[in-house]
Structures are given as C-alpha cells and as structure tokens.
Amino acid sequence: MxxxxxxxxxxxxxxxxxxxxxxxxxxxxxxxxxxxxxxxxxxxxxxxxxxxxxxxxxxxxxxxxxxxxxxxxxxxxxxxxxxxxxxxxxxxxxxxxxxxxxxxxxxxxxxxxxxxxxxxxxxxxxxxxxxxxxxxVPADLVTAIRKQEELGSPLGVTEEMWEERIEWIADEWEVDIPIDVQGAETLVVFTSIEVMKFPENVVAIARILNAAGEKWTISTPGREVVNFGVFEGNPERTKLFMARLFDAARSLGVRRLVVTECGHAYDLLRWTAHNMTDVPVEITHIVAVIDDLLNKGRIKLQAGKYDSLGPIAFHDACKIQRRGGHIQEPRNILRILAPNSFREISPNREESICCGGGGGVIAIQEADPLRYKVFELKMRQMAAAGTKTITMTCANCRLQFTDGIKHFGLDVQVRGLAAMVADALIEE
Ligand code: SF4
Ligand code: SF4
CATH class of the missing domain: 1.10.1060 (Fumarate Reductase Iron-sulfur Protein; Chain B, domain 2)
Incomplete structure (x- = not known):
C-alpha cells in the first residue's frame, strides 16, 4: 500500500x-x-x-x-x-x-x-x-508501569515486601500458603491489590485449596498477575510481564495457572496470550476452580449461610463473566450460600455494565470525577435490587465498588465471593 x-x-x-x-x-x-x-x-x-x-x-x-x-x-x-x-x-x-x-x-x-x-x-x-x-500516556499509569517493570508490581511491592507480606498473612490467619513448591499441580497468581489491600482474599483462596487437598503453590518470580502493559497498550511490556508468569509455571512444572481476582489478566492469559506467545499451561479462573471443587464434592459449604444478610447481589465482571464465560459458576455458588437472598441486578450476565474502574481507569487520579459519575449507574442498579451486600470475582471491581460506596456513603457491604465461600466451608 x-x-x-x-x-x-x-x-x-x-x-x-x-x-x-x-x-x-x-x-x-x-x-x-x-x-x-x-x-x-x-x-x-x-x-x-x-x-x-x-x-x-x-x-x-x-x-x-x-x-x-x-x-x-x-x-x-x-x-x-x-x-x-x-x-x-x-x-x-x-x-x-x-x-x-x-x-x-x-x-x-x-x-x-x-x-x-x-x-x-x-x-x-x-x-x-x-x-x-x-x-x-497518563502520568499515573506511567508510574505504575515503571514500578511493575522495575520492582515487579504496579503497587511497588518488591520481592522482599511480598515475601514479608505473605509470611504475615500466613501467620496472622494461621493458614498454610505454599511458596515455590516444585512439582505442584496448580500455580495460583494473585494481584498485588489482593496481597496488599484484600489479604483476606489470599487467606480465603488458600483455605479453599487446602480444604480440597489441592497440590498448589504461589511463586516468588511469578507473583503478580496484573499486567499494566495491557492498560498502557504496549505489546513488549505486556509480553515481558506475561513471561514472568509463564517462566515461573515452566520452572515449577505445574499443570495449570489459576488467575485469582483480575479480569484483564484473565482475559490476557486465557485468550489474547495465545496470539502473542507460547502458553505452556492451562489457564483458568478461581471461580471455575471453586465451582469444580464443589461439583466433585472436594469442598462442602454451609447451605444458606448468608441468607440472614438481606439481599445479596452479584456484579458480573466484563472480562471474567462476559468475556471469560464464567457466568454460571458464581450463581451456582450463591444459590448454595444464599438461596433465599440472592438477587440479580439488571442488566446482568453478559449484558452487565462495567464497574467503571477497569482498563487502568482506577489508577488514573484525573479520571476520578468521571469514574464516580459512571459508578452512579451501578448505584442505581444496586438500589433497584435493594442490595445490602454486593459480591464479585474481580479485585479491581472490588476496589471500585469499595471506593464508590465509601465516596457516596452507601449502606452496602462489598465482599469477594472467594471470601464468602471460605467463611462457609465445612472443614472436617
Ligand atoms: S454500532 Fe454503528 S457506529 Fe458503532 S461501531 Fe458499529 S456500525 Fe459503527
Ligand atoms: S468503556 Fe465504552 S467504549 Fe470502552 S469498550 Fe466499554 S463500552 Fe466500549
């Protein structure tokens, strides 16, 4: 041409x-x-x-x-x-x-x-x-990108900080969190949002996998699932951050990599990665793992545990539910945990609207007024369903809901679905 x-x-x-x-x-x-x-x-x-x-x-x-x-x-x-x-x-x-x-x-x-x-x-x-x-590129994104490139995490969590934090979480909640276990079957990769801001999510997933007897591990070099190269639109950095995970998976010899609570990371690793590099392992999302463990009877939950909380709604994340296809699994789980109080907000499933904080938007301070304006749409949906608790499978969405609910002073609890599952485990 x-x-x-x-x-x-x-x-x-x-x-x-x-x-x-x-x-x-x-x-x-x-x-x-x-x-x-x-x-x-x-x-x-x-x-x-x-x-x-x-x-x-x-x-x-x-x-x-x-x-x-x-x-x-x-x-x-x-x-x-x-x-x-x-x-x-x-x-x-x-x-x-x-x-x-x-x-x-x-x-x-x-x-x-x-x-x-x-x-x-x-x-x-x-x-x-x-x-x-x-x-x-917005300055806040550039800062996060540099931190991920140089320190290993967009939040600036260095290897040393990460190790200390994981050790603290394991001690504080008395939960076994296997690190760098050669020959484990499953590599679980958290976001630094979970490790630093929602440690109860790390605890919850550890408790679920331990209760199921899963041979799993986390990895020191492959410790960050978030990929700011995607948010930036930089293919080289996207590949670099992805390679850290795939190299870790290869060296540990795992069969599969489980993405915890990051929608864009799941979209990238599950789908887009195949057009960019060799994907050495099966990729799946933690909500699919939990549903599978329930179906196979490897974990059991207290039925109706949350029915007394009042209306509980589920927010479908764009990249995990609409694009990832994990629409039914959270509903299967919620029908056990809250058969009488689970409510759908509208629109839902693949037609759900975004929380407004994805794609790196929540990391850009200048975008805050617009981000709050967009969150008003979610507020209206929650109000229409009389929501008292909103749950989800993405930590980035959770950050947006937590921040939005605080900003507008709403009387709604935000809970990660994995944490709800862990608190309802019947441990024998
Ligand atoms: S909806 Fe219409 S305007 Fe928008 S991309 Fe499609 S064809 Fe173009
Ligand atoms: S935020 Fe708007 S323009 Fe961007 S992908 Fe979603 S619907 Fe399309």
Whole structure:
C-alpha cells in the first residue's frame, strides 16, 4: 500500500505511523464495516452516564479511522489533498489520550450491540497502542508501569515486601500458603491489590485449596498477575510481564495457572496470550476452580449461610463473566450460600455494565470525577435490587465498588465471593 504523510508534528507522526503499522486486514475490515450508525454509544457506560458524544465508542476510534482513510484509501487521500479532511495533529493525540485512557475501560460491551459485529474494545486498544508509542500516556499509569517493570508490581511491592507480606498473612490467619513448591499441580497468581489491600482474599483462596487437598503453590518470580502493559497498550511490556508468569509455571512444572481476582489478566492469559506467545499451561479462573471443587464434592459449604444478610447481589465482571464465560459458576455458588437472598441486578450476565474502574481507569487520579459519575449507574442498579451486600470475582471491581460506596456513603457491604465461600466451608 502506498502511504502519504498526513501529520504535522512528531507526536502525531509517531501515533499515525503506529496506526498504520497496526492496520492489517482485520483492522481495515472493521473500520470499513462501520456504518456510523451510532448504536454503540448507548452501550457505553461513559456515554450513558454523561451524555458526552466524545465518549461514544465509535468516536474513540476516530483517529485510527482518519489515519487509515487518509493513508490507504483514494477518497481519504483526495479529501486531504483538497483540504476537506483534517490531518491528525499533536493536539488531537493529546486529546484522544484522555478519552481512550480515562473514558474507556476496554470492557467491549459496545461490541455486543454493534449491528456490524465490530470489536470496538480491541480497536480502542489499538488506539492506546499508538498513544503508548507516542508516549502520551497518563502520568499515573506511567508510574505504575515503571514500578511493575522495575520492582515487579504496579503497587511497588518488591520481592522482599511480598515475601514479608505473605509470611504475615500466613501467620496472622494461621493458614498454610505454599511458596515455590516444585512439582505442584496448580500455580495460583494473585494481584498485588489482593496481597496488599484484600489479604483476606489470599487467606480465603488458600483455605479453599487446602480444604480440597489441592497440590498448589504461589511463586516468588511469578507473583503478580496484573499486567499494566495491557492498560498502557504496549505489546513488549505486556509480553515481558506475561513471561514472568509463564517462566515461573515452566520452572515449577505445574499443570495449570489459576488467575485469582483480575479480569484483564484473565482475559490476557486465557485468550489474547495465545496470539502473542507460547502458553505452556492451562489457564483458568478461581471461580471455575471453586465451582469444580464443589461439583466433585472436594469442598462442602454451609447451605444458606448468608441468607440472614438481606439481599445479596452479584456484579458480573466484563472480562471474567462476559468475556471469560464464567457466568454460571458464581450463581451456582450463591444459590448454595444464599438461596433465599440472592438477587440479580439488571442488566446482568453478559449484558452487565462495567464497574467503571477497569482498563487502568482506577489508577488514573484525573479520571476520578468521571469514574464516580459512571459508578452512579451501578448505584442505581444496586438500589433497584435493594442490595445490602454486593459480591464479585474481580479485585479491581472490588476496589471500585469499595471506593464508590465509601465516596457516596452507601449502606452496602462489598465482599469477594472467594471470601464468602471460605467463611462457609465445612472443614472436617
Ligand atoms: S454500532 Fe458499529 S456500525 Fe454503528 S457506529 Fe458503532 S461501531 Fe459503527
Ligand atoms: S469498550 Fe466499554 S468503556 Fe470502552 S467504549 Fe466500549 S463500552 Fe465504552
């Protein structure tokens, strides 16, 4: 394909070059298929919460479309030559950086409603890739990325801090947490959010796996499941952070890797990784493991344990339930734990809307006002179901719910599903 320089400045040039580099037949087909009908706007929680037309999914890929048309299509080239279409400028790149990092959680709900089947989430991720190449990434994300690269965790948890923390958790809750066990069957990888902010989740998963007699381990070099390379849109860093996990799995000789509570990590490792590298082990999510252990009778729960808590609702995480497919397992578990008080919020299952904190949004302080605005949608859903407890299988969602509920002063408890399971175990 012949190309034409449609840029005026270095930042824009790098971004447009990246758009062009990543525009293979798949991207081109997606862009060509768009009829500009605007139906996708209604599906986006950022658009729904604010009415801002710039938050319509189709507008978020506008620069990618413009670069594609102007570089590769005769009408696009003609429009530029006649001055009828604007080249992509530095200012555009700066502006779209805010839109695609702060007003998109990469949840891909918009793709569900597009009559042309366009995968907008992955396309918006392509836009982030161009922003990353141009180094126009929000400062808070850059800080977290550097920490993950240099210290091993976006929260800055070094190996030493992690070891101390795991030792403290094991002592404090008197639970066995196997570390670096050669020949274990299952490698469990937590997020540093769980290790540092929700240690009871680490305890819960350890208690469940120990009760089932699972041969499992955690890994010192493969200790962080979160991948900020995905949030940034940087394929090299994405692969680097993934390699830490797969190398650990290989050296321990495990059969499978269990992702605990991180939606984007699960999406990456379960699906996208296969297009980027060799995946040496089976990948699964902890909610599927728990459901399987229950089905096989390897763990038993106190039926109705939480019925006295009042209405309990479940939040479907975009990457674990909608994209990951683990929709039924949490419901199977909740029908044991709270058969009379479990309520569905609406919309739910694959149609659930994002919590508003995914895709790295919760890590960007400038995005806080918008993030709270979007959370109001979840508040309305919880209120309609009379929710007193909300549970979920993603620590990032849990962070968003915990923060949102505190911010708005709601009378709703947030609990991780694994912790509810662990507290209901019948231990013989
Ligand atoms: S719904 Fe699909 S076809 Fe319509 S504007 Fe959005 S991306 Fe384009
Ligand atoms: S991926 Fe999610 S947040 Fe991003 S535009 Fe689509 S619906 Fe909105």
């Amino acid at each position: 012949s190309t034409q320089d449609v840029t005026r400045a270095p930042v824009a040039k790098t971004a447009v070059d990246t758009f062009v580099k990543t525009t293979g037949s798949w991207v081109a087909t997606q862009l060509e298929a768009c009829t500009r009908c605007g139906i996708c706007a209604q599906a986006c929680h950022f658009y729904e919460a604010t009415g801002n037309p710039e938050f319509a999914p189709v507008w978020k890929v506008e620069l990618l479309r413009r670069a594609y048309e102007q570089r590769f299509t005769p009408p696009g080239k003609l429009k530029v030559a006649l001055g009828l279409d604007k080249p992509v400028t530095d200012r555009d790149i700066q502006h779209w950086s805010t839109i695609v990092y702060e007003a998109c959680t990469l949840c891909n709900k918009c793709a569900m409603v597009c009559p042309m089947g366009i995968q907008l989430g992955p396309l918006i991720h392509e836009v982030r890739e161009a922003m990353a190449a141009s180094q126009v």
